[in-house]
Amino acid sequence: MGFPAYPGVPMLSGFFDLPWWGHALVALALTHVTIAGVTIYLHRHQAHRALDLGPLPSHFFRFWLWLTTGMVTKEWAAIHRKHHAKCETADDPHSPQVLGLNRVLWGGVFLYVKESHNAETMARYGHGTPDDWLERHLYTPGQKLGILLMLAIDLALFGLVPGALIWGVQMLWIPFWAAGVINGAGHFVGYRHFACGDASTNLLPWGILIGGEELHNNHHAYPTSARLSNRWYEFDIGWLYIRLLEMLGQARVKKVAPTPRLAAARPAVDLDTLQAIVTHRYDVMAKYMKSLRQIYREEAKQLKPSLDAASLRALKRALARDAEELPEPERQRCVAALGHSRRLSLGVEMRRELVALWQRSTATREELLARLQDWCRRAEDSGVRQLEEFSRRLRRYAM
16 A cells, blocks of 8 residues: 545655555665765765775765765865864864754754855865865755755655655754764763763664764774774674675775773883873773772762762762863862862872873873883872772783
8 A cells, every 4th residue: 555645635656656664664774875874985984084985885875975965075074074173162063062952953954054164174174085077066066956856766756745755854864863963962961981082972882773873982082993883782883884895895994993902910011001001091091980980989988978969979070070171169169079088089180190191292102101100109009999900900901
């Protein structure tokens, strides 16, 4: 049974006569191809160069995105690169931390269009994107032509009403899910594996609906990784497609997030240990934060009689973020609360020193090694069990 014809409503039959659920499945299938094009071609291949694509999938995705989104490769890549370079600042094209969640969630596409007209952004961040005859003469000047052609195809295949509805879903899918949900909710709610200096979050551990882009915190930690999943329970369907393309000889993965390797503990940290710690810094910090939370749980029982609930909440938040990043009243509560716990105060201070190891761009390797050795010595002499155990773990990191 096909799409129902209601009295008084003119209907044009399409090539395919499908039931309503058939049209729904077609819409989901078509939008999923678009999602795959965005995550594999625009995001991982063009914006971050995490993989090379063969000419067949590369041009298919470029053509398909022209039909279903009207997006220009150079514009998308440039805006996304600027987002990483200026993340959570006033220059970020779409930060919900700056602009507010509602504005990005519901109006992300308008922020994208506004930034696409910024000539400086295009010139600075749009390098290395396609600049062939098709791009110059069809895809870039004919952005609207592609989506109108898609409308004609949908109407011809599925009929007037279902074709128009399928086309409407196609046109709204990327503006809502990518420009809105990923850029908005993906920097506002969810869980985090990595303290990577911005507010990015993983929305779900199963990246299926948005092609793996749900794992947004993982991506911000390792932007040039072709694989967005990082834990055993996370699934990135975009990575599955990339592996299939590899098997067909149509893709070559250039980089994935490094997997931490632990060896026997060295008697003392050396330059190789330093290199391994810097390379796996996000894993190092994730493990350190776990140790810090253990200290907090032990100390909180003793601190409750002397601290109010607001101070305890401020203290707990400061374990996940630097106190300097908190609002001033909360920061003051945190500083005062830390004065009641030597173990927590030491843990927070040593976290700052540890992060500084990979932020000191002007220091020599020998200077950084000396600081790391001093850090480990003080941790193991601190009398804080969690810091002692963590220092011994640091001596196990290997390349």
